[in-house]
Amino acid sequence: MTDTPTYTPPKVWEWNKENGGRFATINRPIAGPTHDKDLPVGKHPLQLYSLATPNGVKVTVMLEELLALGHKGAEYDAWLINIGQGDQFGSGFVAVNPNSKIPALMDRSGPTPIRVFESGAILIHLAEKFGAFLPTEPAARAETLSWLMWLMGSAPYLGGGFGHFYAYAPFKIEYAIDRFAMEVKRQLDVLDRRLAESEYLGGADYTIADMAVWPWYGGLAKGLLYESGEFLSVDEYKNVQRWTDAIAERPAVKRGRMVNRAFGEPSSQLHERHDAGDFDTRTQDKLAPAT
Secondary structure (H helix, E strand, O other): OOOOOOOOOOOOOOOOOOOOHHHOOOOOOOOOOOEOOOOOOOOOOEEEEEOOOHHHHHHHHHHHHHHHOOOHHHOEEEEEOOHHHOHHHEHHHHHHOOOOOOOEEEEOOOOOOEEEEOHHHHHHHHHHHHOOOOOOOHHHHHHHHHHHHHHHHHHHHHHHHHHHHHHHOOOOOHHHHHHHHHHHHHHHHHHHHHHHHOOOOOOOOOOHHHHHHHHHHHHHHOOOOOOOHHHHOHHHOHHHHHHHHHHHOOHHHHHHHHEOOOOOOHHHOEOOEOOOOHHHHOOOOOOOOOO
16 A cells, blocks of 8 residues: 555644645634624525535425425525535524534524524424425334434445545545445445335335435435546446436426535526526526626
């Protein structure tokens, strides 16, 4: 492993601001705000502050699916949080999510606003609020929540583990890439085996478990994450491919992927979403360039 630098950890770790690679400007070992900035508040009961990363897409897909079912109370304003520029460390955002991660939701539908942070918690909150996409029958509910929590425990190995060392680390470390590639392929096998016996992760019905897992592992299955499809031989996982394709065809999923998206084709980017009509009139290809 000649590409692995020699490193002996000190007795006490100290923060080296220059040793953060691509994310050196936003990563730090302390919490809390770095600057004062209030969050905007729109007209709808639900205020979402997010970015269309896999974690952000989970929630916008859920909201669009709820609206597609006719739940008018699920109307929402989605505000772009640019994590590359440190928006997540503004005082207003930290007040909603003390962990400074997207997505974060303020539910203003009742007399007292409720903050909800962490994508899994937001999905459960919305599912219970509207009585949708989370079964009430005990066994089906347990299966759905188990797969939701599987995602919450597994995705960090995919993103912060494999993705970081394969795509973002300032130098390649064979041991780290091999370690996390092995784990991600194991995870894909777990999913493939489940989807061989069940149409969706929770059972016969599409649920918040699918909404949570799909942005991460569906994106991986199509080679969209870290340009790693060939490296991980993702085509081998036929059941994951079938499930990924089926979910991708849902109209609400197509809309949800666009919300708070600030990369890719301009026609796929809806930086802010305040009304259903915004999909037709306010994507980046339809907005006049700033002068």
